[in-house]
Amino acid sequence: MSADWADDWAELDDRGLRLYTGLHRMLLRLAGQLPDELISRARALLAEGELAYLPDAVTIAAAEAGVALTAGEIEVLREVFTALGLDGEPAAAGEVTLTTTTPATGHTFSPDSVRPPRVPAGIDLSGGVPGELAELEDDLFDLTDHLVVDALSERPGVVAVRRAWRDGSPGPRRVFLVEVDPGVPAWEAALEGQTEAEQLGESDPRVEVYWTGDDLPPYHRAAIEAAALLWRR
16 A cells, blocks of 8 residues: 555545455454454554455454454455455354454553552643653653654544553553544554554554544453543644
């Protein structure tokens, strides 16, 4: 795809928009259920237009992990094959359990990486770190945060950037939560955020981009509730 996301977006026909939107929403719903590595790689494939490998990657991972997909998600994955003129259907598609719900993942989130957190959930850092927390500035809003915010805040249609820390092994993992206007190519913002985070060694970046008004999965609702607001339009 070209470097100009607006041109890429304009070139998609109705079917392309439906497929890209459906795939993005699927990966959003599967965040926290499938491995971070798989989700970040699949998002990169989507944004780069490399759709041929994406359906197999998702269905095989879901079948192996016992993660259920919706009937609509399976249909979107099958339609990718049809749109690309590929024979058959995604590998393991027939082995994936179907669901109509999205489970809570059991993750817990905090506004900073220290346990127990030193700052309140939902803290607003968009105007800078409060004076009473000045000694924590380098931890609360570090260089990785700044790189991602600087990149995404320049993109038309980005509404807000938040960051939470997710508990887990081997340690807390950073999760960016990016709100964009309806109609904006969310997958492009996700890839840009991932690319920026990787520059400072963030492995398998977790950049969750959603449209304003979306009915979000429990994973994202919990993350947003805890997250620090880094930037707002």
